[in-house]
Amino acid sequence: MKKELLEITSQTRALLQDLEVLGLHELLGPVQEVDPRHLPPCPLDVTGIDRGGRVLCRQETLDEIRAELEDCRRCALCKGRKNIVFGVGNPHARVVFVGEAPGREEDERGEPFVGEAGRLLDRILFAMGLSRAEVYICNVEKCRPPQNRDPRPEEIAACEPYLRRQLAAISPQVIVALGRFAVQTLVGDQSPLGRLRGRWHEYQGIALMPTYHPAYLLRNPVGKREVWDDMKQVLKRLRDA
Incomplete structure (x- = not known):
């Protein structure tokens, strides 16, 4: 439906432009620009710009994506969840941290990274000179798997697909993927995390740095040095940008 609407709008604008070239602009009057807030959201991978350079649609918002997930029943995880854990933070963040799936505390509160691993993530952000208010934090999965299984x-x-839409709406400069499942999902590579982390990858045209999940660091503190090396690369990338 969205694609058909874009095609109709584009054809109409093209017709008006052709008529203007023929000297009928006085009869038709000037083509009025539409308030972007009243335009329909662009489907993924559609620029929404017609051949005349006019905007036909707008980037959808995080609130619109969240509303579509309300009472989601798209997989079996809906049966045991208490809350959908959509994401929190700056909707225009330069960097987005993507984890794997909510745990018990996240499911209770409907917010990602609020348990012990979340407190470690807060300390990592502080060391980077960042705060939760400046970044965006979400998970690949929006519902908690039973007993925190994989x-x-x-x-x-x-x-x-909803994560992809979230990232498109935010349009960050850098994604930090936390943990094996987040990394393998976003990178599209089933190689061990130790082989993937520490070097740049890409997701939908966005620079992506894989690293260990904070929960892993709680069990293996020796990995903190490697994570900090990864975060230094992220900070350099943000500075260079």
Whole structure:
């Protein structure tokens, strides 16, 4: 439906432009620009710009994406959840941190990274000179898997399109993928995390740095040095940008 609307709008504008070239602009009057707030959201991978350079649609907002997920029943995880854990932070953040799936505390509060691993993430942000208010934090999965088990492929497949839309709405300069499932999902590579972390990848045209999940660091503090090396690369990338 959105694609059809874009095509109709583009054809109408093109017709008006052709008529203007023929000298009929006085009869038709000037083409009025539409308030961007009244335009329909652009589908993914559609620029929304017609051949005359006019805007036909706008980037959808995080609130619109969140509203579409209300009472989601797209996979079996809906049966045991208390809250959808959509994401928090700056909707125009330069850097987005993407984890794997909510845990018990996140499911209770509907907010990502609020447990012990979240407090460690806060300390990492502080060391980077950042705060939660400046970045955006979300997960690949929006619902908690039972007993915090690993996400299943069909669950990731149901949620990943919404993550992609979130990242498109934010349009960050850098994504930091936290943990094996987040990294393998975003990078599209099933290699071990130790082989993927520490070097730049890309997701939908956005620079992506894979690193260890804060929960892993709680069990293996020796990995903190490697994570800090990764975060120094992120800070350099942000400075250079």
